Amino acid sequence: MPYRYLAMKDYKSVKSEGIIAVIIWRDKVLLLKRRNIPFIFNPGIWSFVTGSKKRNEDYISAAYREIHEETGIKKNELKLLRKQANITLFDPKKRKKWSTCFLIFRSETGIVKINIENSGWRWAELDEIRKGKDYTNIFLNKSAAIKAISGCMHNAKRVKEV
Numbered sequence: 001m002p003y004r005y006l007a008m009k010d011y012k013s014v015k016s017e018g019i020i021a022v023i024i025w026r027d028k029v030l031l032l033k034r035r036n037i038p039f040i041f042n043p044g045i046w047s048f049v050t051g052s053k054k055r056n057e058d059y060i061s062a063a064y065r066e067i068h069e070e071t072g073i074k075k076n077e078l079k080l081l082r083k084q085a086n087i088t089l090f091d092p093k094k095r096k097k098w099s100t101c102f103l104i105f106r107s108e109t110g111i112v113k114i115n116i117e118n119s120g121w122r123w124a125e126l127d128e129i130r131k132g133k134d135y136t137n138i139f140l141n142k143s144a145a146i147k148a149i150s151g152c153m154h155n156a157k158r159v160k161e162v
Contacts, residue, residue: 011090011097018100020087021049021063022149023073025107029129029149032070033120046122050100059083059101067105071121072113078105081152087145102145104152126150 023030029048036044051066053059060083064075080103087102112121130146 011095014096014098016098016100017053018098019049019051019053019059019063019066020089020100020102021051021067022102022104022145023049023067023071023078023107024081024104024149024153025110025123027125027153028123029126030071030107030112031122031124031129032114032118035117035119037117046124053101059085060103063101063103063105070115070117072111073107073109077108079108080104081106081155082148084148102148104149106152126153 031046032049033046034043049063049067049070051062051070053062054065057065060080064078067073067078068075082102082104084102086099088097088099090097110123114121126146126149129149
């Protein structure tokens with residue numbers, strides 16, 4: 001990692017009503033390469049779909065909207081597997097942390113069409129993410145996020161086998 005990780009107390013808390021959406025397709029997880037633009041949190045890293053909630057919008061609606069905007073994947077091609085509130089993210093460059101809603105979806109398609117916010121995309125193995133291979137961890141509680149994703153992948157396989 002190019003940044004020294006600080007203690008949680010060393011990060012300034014910022015208010016954010018946003019989402020992190022993990023998209024699973026087959027046995028892989030979608031990663032987007034965030035365009036290196038200064039006003040974007042964590043520019044230049046590989047990350048999941050992220051975004052902010054609009055006024056009077058609930059978190060799930062925000063997630064469907066952001067997924068479609070950033071990947072072209074439509075709501076009818078997704079199935080919500082898990083919603084978890086208050087997972088903590090951080091930006092080591094700006095020394096900021098915030099809580100956001102964490103959602104996991106299964107996609108019926110592997111076709112992705114990124115928008116201007118991202119410069120690339122790829123389907124990654126969960127072990128690549130767990131090990132941080134070509135992926136910058138923005139979760140302060142990474143093990144909880146990985147465990148949730150792994151559980152959803154395992155449950156999806158079990159349901160298909162029945």
